[in-house]
Amino acid sequence: MTSGAFTGEGAPPSPDPTRTDQGGAGATSRQEAVLAALAAGILGPAYDPAVPGRMLEILGGTANRRDRERLLGGLRALDTRAGALALTGHPAPVSGRPPAAAETLMARWAGSRLPPLRQLADAIGPVALLAAYGWPGPARDATGYPGPLGPAPDVPRRLHPLVPDGDLELACDVVVVGSGAGGGVVAAELARAGLDVVVLEKGGYAAERDFTHQEGDAYRDLYLYGSTLTTDDLGCRILAGSTLGGGTVVNYSTSFPTPPTVLAEWAAVSGVDAFVSGEVAASLDAVAARLGVTDTQSRPAVRDRLLEQGLARLGWHVAPLPRNVRGCPQDAGCGWCGFGCRAGAKQSTLVTYLEEAEAAGARLVTGADARRVLVEPLQGGGRAGRATGVEARTAAGHRLVVRARAVVAAAGAIETPALLLRSGLGGQVGRHLRLHPGTAAVGVFDEPVRWWEGTLQARYSAQLRQWLGPYAPMFETVPAHPGVAAVALPWRSAADHRAMMERSANLSLVGVLGRDEGAGRVRVDRAGDPVVRWRLGDTDRARLVAGVLSAGEVLAAAGATEVFSLQRRRPGFRPGDAQGLRDWRTAVRQAGYGPGRATLFSYHQMGSCRIGTDPAASAVGPDHRSHEVDGLYVADASLFPTASGVNPMLSVMALAHRAAAKLAAHLA
Numbered sequence: 001m002t003s004g005a006f007t008g009e010g011a012p013p014s015p016d017p018t019r020t021d022q023g024g025a026g027a028t029s030r031q032e033a034v035l036a037a038l039a040a041g042i043l044g045p046a047y048d049p050a051v052p053g054r055m056l057e058i059l060g061g062t063a064n065r066r067d068r069e070r071l072l073g074g075l076r077a078l079d080t081r082a083g084a085l086a087l088t089g090h091p092a093p094v095s096g097r098p099p100a101a102a103e104t105l106m107a108r109w110a111g112s113r114l115p116p117l118r119q120l121a122d123a124i125g126p127v128a129l130l131a132a133y134g135w136p137g138p139a140r141d142a143t144g145y146p147g148p149l150g151p152a153p154d155v156p157r158r159l160h161p162l163v164p165d166g167d168l169e170l171a172c173d174v175v176v177v178g179s180g181a182g183g184g185v186v187a188a189e190l191a192r193a194g195l196d197v198v199v200l201e202k203g204g205y206a207a208e209r210d211f212t213h214q215e216g217d218a219y220r221d222l223y224l225y226g227s228t229l230t231t232d233d234l235g236c237r238i239l240a241g242s243t244l245g246g247g248t249v250v251n252y253s254t255s256f257p258t259p260p261t262v263l264a265e266w267a268a269v270s271g272v273d274a275f276v277s278g279e280v281a282a283s284l285d286a287v288a289a290r291l292g293v294t295d296t297q298s299r300p301a302v303r304d305r306l307l308e309q310g311l312a313r314l315g316w317h318v319a320p321l322p323r324n325v326r327g328c329p330q331d332a333g334c335g336w337c338g339f340g341c342r343a344g345a346k347q348s349t350l351v352t353y354l355e356e357a358e359a360a361g362a363r364l365v366t367g368a369d370a371r372r373v374l375v376e377p378l379q380g381g382g383r384a385g386r387a388t389g390v391e392a393r394t395a396a397g398h399r400l401v402v403r404a405r406a407v408v409a410a411a412g413a414i415e416t417p418a419l420l421l422r423s424g425l426g427g428q429v430g431r432h433l434r435l436h437p438g439t440a441a442v443g444v445f446d447e448p449v450r451w452w453e454g455t456l457q458a459r460y461s462a463q464l465r466q467w468l469g470p471y472a473p474m475f476e477t478v479p480a481h482p483g484v485a486a487v488a489l490p491w492r493s494a495a496d497h498r499a500m501m502e503r504s505a506n507l508s509l510v511g512v513l514g515r516d517e518g519a520g521r522v523r524v525d526r527a528g529d530p531v532v533r534w535r536l537g538d539t540d541r542a543r544l545v546a547g548v549l550s551a552g553e554v555l556a557a558a559g560a561t562e563v564f565s566l567q568r569r570r571p572g573f574r575p576g577d578a579q580g581l582r583d584w585r586t587a588v589r590q591a592g593y594g595p596g597r598a599t600l601f602s603y604h605q606m607g608s609c610r611i612g613t614d615p616a617a618s619a620v621g622p623d624h625r626s627h628e629v630d631g632l633y634v635a636d637a638s639l640f641p642t643a644s645g646v647n648p649m650l651s652v653m654a655l656a657h658r659a660a661a662k663l664a665a666h667l668a
């Protein structure tokens with residue numbers, strides 16, 4: 001058998017062997033052939049020939065070039081006799097193996113005690129599932145999912161970002177890196193204060209008319225690193241927006257003010273009095289008013305109605321979610337709003353603060369990836385240097401330099417520390433990262449739920465906080481489209497996974513949103529790419545397990561015929577079977593939520609450049625200015641002293657609102 005050719009019985013057709021570079025990952029046709037063989041094993045009859053090419057495209061977006069190279073190296077090895085022997089115990093190159101053999105291999109890797117093998121499964125499995133279910137094709141078509149509901153509306157774009165077509169140098173008062181919850185607010189407030197502002201956004205500009213609502217395309221075009229970012233042990237998938245408007249464009253519109261107990265905790269941890277003096281509260285009021293936060297446009301989708309029913313039957317806390325929407329249709333189509341709101345109802349920074357910023361003269365630049373803050377050495381004054389601008393790389397590979405009197409880092413809690421570390425800062429930068437690890441209990445219902453449709457999030461419960469304290473998880477639901485559902489639903493075998501996906505219209509979930517007390521850290525590797533180290537500590541794990549067990553009770557009370565957790569072995573029970581419930585509880589506790597045992601999801605990254613009075617415990621001072629570099633400010637979720645414990649957007653915006661006031665005063 002020659003390596004690189006599919007000779008096994010029933011093996012998928014080989015990609016063109018004369019091609020040497022296929023797809024964004026820079027892989028060879030032989031590596032694509034290995035992916036094809038493995039994908040055929042993972043997907044069984046749900047496989048289609050478009051999958052390996054899409055896998056390469058997804059892998060091309062990986063945050064960390066070193067990881068990508070390592071994975072591609074592994075694929076190359078799997079197509080040699082020696083590599084195949086080492087990694088599979090059998091010398092036959094993997095590309096020639098039939099789907100059944102590849103399926104056995106994936107199952108063995110997934111259950112392996114050896115981290116490198118388990119990580120191969122964790123690195124390849126989700127990519128194959130997303131590639132198969134994130135776009136139309138036989139896999140997705142069998143789920144009953146309708147795909148995008150019609151075309152995007154033909155409405156004009158309202159912003160006019162610059163897209164440099166050559167090297168460029170700009171000058172301004174303030175350059176803001178990032179245009180999301182923090183960057184959008186800070187840009188508008190500073191421009192309104194009369195300052196000349198340039199906003200650099202590494203994503204593109206997509207408005208209502210551009211939201212295709214094709215799930216896989218949306219992750220590629222609107223999410224950070226095409227939604228491939230994970231912690232370095234692959235234990236937690238990290239989702240963040242990366243487009244003009246950042247997370248506010250793709251997020252689920254839940255708009256909690258920072259709870260008073262959290263503000264008090266933040267004041268105590270940071271030493272910053274503004275958290276309790278009324279200053280941050282005033283900023284919270286200001287941003288909530290601008291976004292039209294309301295709980296009168298929270299009509300529940302079926303999944304939220306079931307959440308509410310289950311909670312009500314148990315006598316547990318349930319309440320409507322406040323949302324930042326104006327004229328929200330709250331209909332079935334709203335479930336696609338995580339891929340951009342076509343109605344323009346979600347009050348993202350795209351339709352609020354960035355419009356105001358531009359109207360006040362701010363220049364927006366898209367496709368501009370800030371690589372480093374330009375720092376000039378300073379003699380005396382307590383800081384090592386002074387920020388004089390930012391150097392960025394454009395999507396087309398050009399160099400963009402923006403000279404400025406001040407720099408605001410608002411690139412989100414992964415990318416802001418990465419930018420600062422690339423710029424030579426150290427200290428507390430990157431430390432104290434919080435992720436709000438999320439998982440869910442899933443229920444099977446007789447009635448159709450279509451968990452992808454309806455208002456994004458409309459109900460929540462803080463019941464566990466009453467029992468377990470302020471670090472207990474909350475319950476919310478999320479819209480589950482087939483791509484993300486396929487990744488979240490544990491893969492045990494091709495047939496089992498496919499059967500579950502085919503039932504997905506009748507699945508519902510109770511999301512368990514953890515508040516992590518333990519912390520992780522963002523570092524950069526030699527290429528300057530972010531590396532996220534974060535582990536679920538014992539206490540946080542125990543709280544998450546308690547959350548999943550209670551979420552299972554909610555689903556049972558709501559009428560589920562079967563309930564299971566998202567752990568690798570997918571333990572479950574049938575409501576009414578008391579012994580089954582006891583066994584499930586034991587199984588959930590025993591399985592835990594470590595890497596290889598379950599995949600966690602983070603929609604909220606926070607705390608990695610935190611604010612505080614003490615430079616030994618924080619990255620920026622009470623006025624949001626870096627302890628190390630003058631003229632450098634932070635205005636995003638990185639600032640949080642600890643996890644917010646509620647969905648963070650409004651807290652981010654309030655802190656950015658305050659940061660703008662401080663900076664405007666400094667520059668006056």
Ligand SMILES: Cc1cc2nc3c(=O)[nH]c(=O)nc-3n(C[C@H](O)[C@H](O)[C@H](O)COP(=O)(O)OP(=O)(O)OC[C@H]3O[C@@H](n4cnc5c(N)ncnc54)[C@H](O)[C@@H]3O)c2cc1C
Pocket residue numbers: 177178179180181182183200201202203239240241242243244245246247248250251252253254255256338368369370371410411412413415416419457603604605635636637638646647648649650652
């Ligand atoms: C799917 C999803 C659903 C969510 N739902 C909710 C919700 O319902 N309620 C809630 O409160 N929160 C929600 N969140 C979280 C919320 O959106 C974020 O906490 C918030 O947007 C963070 O604000 P930020 O300013 O820190 O970063 P972001 O809003 O993420 O903005 C950072 C921006 O910086 C850009 N950037 C990064 N690096 C660079 C660079 N080097 N150069 C230039 N630009 C760069 C990014 O592309 C991005 O656009 C959700 C998040 C996701 C992903």
